[in-house]
Amino acid sequence: MIFCISLIMLLLAGGNSSSPNSLSQEEERIFQYIDGHQDEFVQNLAGWVAVESDSIQPHLRAEVTRMVKIAAASLQDLGASVMLRDTGIQQLPSGQNISLPPVILAKLGEDPLKPTVCFYGHVDVMPAKIQDGWKTSPYNLTEIDGNLFGRGTTDDKGPVLAWINAVKTFKALNIEIPVNIKFLIEGMEEAGSIGLEELVEKEKEHFFSDVNYIVISDNIWLSTTKPALTYGTRGNACFSVQVECGEKDLHSGSVGGIVHEAMSDLIALLDSLVNSCGHILVPGIYDDVAPLTEEEKKQYELIEFDLKEYKASIGVKEIIYDTKEEIFSHLWCLPSLSIHGIEGAFYEPGIKTVIPSRVIGKFSIRQVPHMDLSKMECQVKRYLERIFSKRKSSNKLTVSMEMGAKPWVANINDPQYEAAKKAIQKVFNQDPDMIRDGATIPIARMFQDITKKSVMMFPIGAADDGEHSQKEKISRSNYINGIKVFASFLLEISKLHKTLQEAPSLKTMT
Ligand SMILES: *[C@@H]1O[C@H](CO)[C@@H](O)[C@H](O)[C@H]1NC(C)=O
Ligand SMILES: *[C@@H]1O[C@H](CO)[C@@H](O)[C@H](O)[C@H]1NC(C)=O
Ligand SMILES: [Zn+2]
Numbered sequence: 431m432i433f434c435i436s437l438i439m440l441l442l443a444g445g446n447s448s449s450p451n452s453l454s455q456e457e458e459r460i461f462q463y464i465d466g467h468q469d470e471f472v473q474n475l476a477g478w479v480a481v482e483s484d485s486i487q488p489h490l491r492a493e494v495t496r497m498v499k500i501a502a503a504s505l506q507d508l509g510a511s512v513m514l515r516d517t518g519i520q521q522l523p524s525g526q527n528i529s530l531p532p533v534i535l536a537k538l539g540e541d542p543l544k545p546t547v548c549f550y551g552h553v554d555v556m557p558a559k560i561q562d563g564w565k566t567s568p569y570n571l572t573e574i575d576g577n578l579f580g581r582g583t584t585d586d587k588g589p590v591l592a593w594i595n596a597v598k599t600f601k602a603l604n605i606e607i608p609v610n611i612k613f614l615i616e617g618m619e620e621a622g623s624i625g626l627e628e629l630v631e632k633e634k635e636h637f638f639s640d641v642n643y644i645v646i647s648d649n650i651w652l653s654t655t656k657p658a659l660t661y662g663t664r665g666n667a668c669f670s671v672q673v674e675c676g677e678k679d680l681h682s683g684s685v686g687g688i689v690h691e692a693m694s695d696l697i698a699l700l701d702s703l704v705n706s707c708g709h710i711l712v713p714g715i716y717d718d719v720a721p722l723t724e725e726e727k728k729q730y731e732l733i734e735f736d737l738k739e740y741k742a743s744i745g746v747k748e749i750i751y752d753t754k755e756e757i758f759s760h761l762w763c764l765p766s767l768s769i770h771g772i773e774g775a776f777y778e779p780g781i782k783t784v785i786p787s788r789v790i791g792k793f794s795i796r797q798v799p800h801m802d803l804s805k806m807e808c809q810v811k812r813y814l815e816r817i818f819s820k821r822k823s824s825n826k827l828t829v830s831m832e833m834g835a836k837p838w839v840a841n842i843n844d845p846q847y848e849a850a851k852k853a854i855q856k857v858f859n860q861d862p863d864m865i866r867d868g869a870t871i872p873i874a875r876m877f878q879d880i881t882k883k884s885v886m887m888f889p890i891g892a893a894d895d896g897e898h899s900q901k902e903k904i905s906r907s908n909y910i911n912g913i914k915v916f917a918s919f920l921l922e923i924s925k926l927h928k929t930l931q932e933a934p935s936l937k938t939m940t
Contacts, residue, residue: 451855456605457918461857463599464913471595471913472578472906476571478553478587479580485554485621488520488528494617495531497553501615502534504594508601510538510613517618517625530625531617535637538597539610545927547846547920548612548641548883550873551590551648552619555582556898563900577903584891584904589647590615592890592909596916608924612641619648623873630880638881643846643923646874647916650891652865656734657854657915659847660887662762662866663874664796665837667803671699671791671814672828680785689785690823693775696789699827702817703793704767708750708760710795712813715765715806720799720839722759730758733863743893762866765801769793796868803834838875839866844884845926853918857911890915 453461464471483497484490502512514532521527531554558568558581566572568581582588593613600607614637618624630638651658675692704710735754741747751757760766773790776782797806811829818827840847842864854862871887878885890912896902904912 451859453856457856457921459603460599460605460917461914463603464595464910464917467595467599468906468910471591471910472571472573474591474595475578475583475588475909476580478591479571479582480569482569483554483582483617484557485531485618486557488522488526491528491531494554498531498534498615498617501553501590501594502536504591505534505536505538505613505615508538508594508597510536510611512536515629517629520618520621520624533617533626533629534613534615535633536613536615537610537637538612539607541610544609545642545923546610546612546640547923548614548638548644549593550614550616550644550646550877551593552586552616552623553582553590554617554620555585555587556620558900558902565901568900568902573906576907577905578909579901579903581902583902583909584650584895585897585902586619586648588904588909589890589912592912593647593916595913596920599913599917600920607920609920609927610640611920612637619873626873627876627880630876634881638883641881641883642927644877644881644883644885645846645919646871646877646885646887647889647912648873649867649871649887649889650895650897651889651893652863653734654892654894656860656863657858658863658865658889659842659850659854660865660867660889661842661847662799662839663837663871663887664762664765664798664866664868665801665803665835665872665875666794666796666870667806667834668792668794668832669810670830670832671696671793672788672826672830673699673791673823674788674826674828675785675824676787679787682783682785686785690821690825691785692789692825693772693786695818695821695823695825695827696772696791698821699814699817700769700772700791700793702814703769708766710765710767712767712809714809715795715801718800718802718805719764722763726763727755729864730755732861733758733865758866761868763798765795765797766868767793767795796870798837799839801837803831803836807831807834835870835872836875836879838871838878838885840874840878840885844886845930846884846886846923849922849926850886850888850915850919852922853915856918857915888916888919 481493481497482490483494485494505512513535515535516532517530519527520530560567566579571578571580616626649660673692673695770792774786774788776784814829874885890908891904892908895904
């Protein structure tokens with residue numbers, strides 16, 4: 431009996447030591463150091479949150495610049511060589527010009543035998559005022575039940591500091607950093623990353639030339655407990671449809687019944703776009719949509735998803751679909767069309783018997799690979815013109831696409847996704863959800879298009895972090911585990927990269 435038990439224990443012990451999640455001595459030291467310095471790391475974050483680096487309100491621009499300089503100083507402390515790049519001015523709607531905060535380009539290490547990982551993040555934040563309904567002071571980091579509340583905690587100061595602290599840990603322990611690491615940190619993300627694309631374009635043959643992997647940490651998991659890696663985002667095209675019936679508003683008593691009304695035309699046009707099940711009625715719009723692959727379907731099965739909780743979190747009673755596969759494919763792999771509003775319409779309470787002379791409908795289409803923006807623009811315009819001509823209205827129609835951002839999708843078999851998965855297994859003891867985002871994050875596509883490098887979105891925040899809300903937080907454990915997972919990622923990508931270089935044929939086998 432005793433013999434049997436000890437044999438089993440021996441087998442178990444043997445099984446453990448060869449499990450992929452077992453830690454090397456180096457990893458043990460790194461994780462212990464991070465655990466032991468938790469409070470210091472949280473204090474770092476408190477210091478950063480205290481800077482009101484709101485990039486939306488021009489009067490706070492100096493604070494954004496101050497924040498960028500604080501981040502630059504932290505990178506200098508790591509021994510990185512840091513450049514602050516001027517990206518010019520921002521022209522405000524008022525006509526006034528204000529300067530943009532500089533963008534940080536930093537690098538640490540230039541060993542040609544190591545891979546080069548470039549991290550992107552931002553240190554500006556959305557506006558926040560206690561009067562907006564914050565329960566805690568937004569710029570005073572406050573810990574409640576293991577959650578660190580404050581503006582920028584999860585978006586995106588926490589993730590930026592997690593990267594910096596991961597590198598700091600290697601330094602503190604005198605462990606060689608296994609990769610060359612670059613940082614691109616900006617201060618205008620919340621205002622649309624003004625000036626960034628031009629800078630990336632200028633730097634593609636310089637700063638980016640030796641970069642192997644670009645990692646963006648600026649989104650959140652799909653779950654509150656299970657980590658995720660994001661490999662795609664939808665694009666967005668915003669349209670306006672204008673119908674004009676005359677020079678001035680009319681009275682329905684005086685002319686109602688004898689003129690073609692702009693509002694009726696517009697409502698017919700908007701109603702022709704999408705049916706009640708969300709199916710877009712514009713002919714040809716689904717032609718270029720990439721089909722859902724078997725691999726992706728399998729991934730969906732593994733994603734942790736509670737339909738009831740999800741419905742509660744978005745505050746609706748019913749959604750159109752009831753299986754995970756249908757929900758994710760409609761959110762991530764299929765386009766959607768939403769109608770947002772009508773400019774020029776009467777919307778106050780009460781009665782007003784006006785016939786508006788000019789109304790503008792606003793709608794957007796979230797598009798997916800491999801839809802082409804300009805082709806879609808033509809399809810939409812042609813379709814609306816056809817619907818309009820059938821009405822035989824004498825009014826004037828103008829359709830325009832005001833803005834178009836392209837969708838992004840990455841190859842999840844790329845080494846950096848493998849490395850991130852391994853790091854997540856080590857720190858969280860589980861596989862990540864492999865997810866896409868139904869929203870539009872143009873930066874991933876921008877990096878991919880301009881630099882042609884592999885791009886991955888590697889979030890550390892949880893689904894309930896409330897980015898941009900009055901309850902923004904990151905949990906202490908997500909922040910601390912985030913530091914660990916980034917440190918672990920650097921070790922894993924260096925190992926994988928080495929294997930690939932020694933046996934390039936392996937690359938095609940992954
Ligand atoms: C703002 O900058 C633009 C472009 O450089 C320039 O044309 C314009 O005159 C400037 N406006 C003011 C108020 O200085
Ligand atoms: C931040 O909040 C703490 C209590 O959570 C308070 O003691 C401290 O004075 C506050 N600091 C500032 C700068 O408001
Ligand atoms: Zn962000």
